[in-house]
Amino acid sequence: MPYAKITGLGFYVPENVVTNHDLTRYMNTSDEWIRERTGIEQRRFFTEGKDTTAKMGARAAAQALERAGITAEEIDFIVFATLSPDYFFPGSGVLLQRLLPFREIGALDVRAQCSGFIYALSVADQYIRSGMYKKILVVGSEIQSNIMELSDRGRAVAVLFGDGAGAAVVEATDEPDHRILSTHLHSDGNFAEDLFLEHPGAVLKQRLTPQMIEEGKHLPFMRGNAVFKHAITRFPEVIREALDANGYTIEDLDLLVPHQANLRIAQHVQKTLGLRDDQVFNNIQKYGNTTAASIPIALTEAWEAGKVKPGDLVCLAAFGSGFTWASALIRW
Structure with missing residues (x-):
């Protein structure tokens, strides 16, 4: 294989x-x-x-x-x-x-x-x-x-x-010895409406009306506290899942590249896992949350900066709307 x-x-x-x-x-x-x-x-x-x-x-x-x-x-x-x-x-x-x-x-x-x-x-x-x-x-x-x-x-x-x-x-x-070791995908649709864009969608006969626009239903909606609470729980879970699945511990990890959602979330996860500053890469300061683009942008910048080297154990982790959360463990 x-x-x-x-x-x-x-x-x-x-x-x-x-x-x-x-x-x-x-x-x-x-x-x-x-x-x-x-x-x-x-x-x-x-x-x-x-x-x-x-x-x-x-x-x-x-x-x-x-x-x-x-x-x-x-x-x-x-x-x-x-x-x-x-x-x-x-x-x-x-x-x-x-x-x-x-x-x-x-x-x-x-x-x-x-x-x-x-x-x-x-x-x-x-x-x-x-x-x-x-x-x-x-x-x-x-x-x-x-x-x-x-x-x-x-x-x-x-x-x-x-x-x-x-x-x-x-x-x-x-x-x-140089490959994607495993990926881990999860979701919980019970919280779908805590972070979503309601209209235009296929639920109603009229996908977009002046009233929807007046009420702001065409704009992204987020319950920030709910997202934060779930994110700081799911991030550590899915990171540990990836490490456990491959027989590694946090001490073995060279670099964590988290989805750039909020620096406070990343810092909370870092503290929870006991990671050093040099074990976590963040660039949300420059680009904000670029959603599906955030991990490849951050991973590319980390690689360009020499923070990802052959043989390194690298973990990618994300949490977002859905709710969905996921991780990938890579031996570079």
Whole structure:
């Protein structure tokens, strides 16, 4: 049975930098308030006419392919994670497929929100282990700045999110010492409405009405306290699950790359697990929460900074809307 190995990483963020001070022009907030509650200092917003979810994914993918030393024509399959596709349908995976010189390969979209990249990575891992494909492109890309309202009404969510894309090339390998060791996926739909975007959806005959807009039903909704409470429980659980499944302990871990949801969550998880600062990588300060893109962006930056080296034990972990949560353990 072949194993799966990440051979190339890349990311792209829009050029438009939006600081906390910039947001004070639209809502009653402050740089101090946002930093204290989220750790975020700035984020990136897309440029209309230049950036799309698929185009940003293609930019990240091109970098990942170059670093893997392969071309788009060699990729066998695409797994694209996003909650913000370019169109309601088709998915952004096929839009990415037409942007680079891929063959007429399959493209699968994954809708697992903040856990999307790990879910997509798990799909790639299983396809490669089964022998069905040898080279798979996994992408997480999001444009969220245009589904938020920059106002006092939308403040609780608007200060958190940003736009960006990350990608990984996953290839078959026979090296048991350098591979994806395991992935672990979970969900609990009982809390779906604690973090969701209600309309437009397929529940009602009229998907969007003036009344819905007036009531803010077209904006993301989050019960922040509920999300925080569940996140600080599920993160440590799923990280320990990955380590236990492979016979490792926290002391064996070289680097944790958590989904960049909130710096307070990451710090709480770090304290709970007893991890040192050098064992956890955070970059939410620069990009905010980029949902499915956050882990590949952070993993790429960690690798570029020399924090991910051959032989390192690396854990990816995420928690988000659904609720969904997941982890992946990798021997780099």
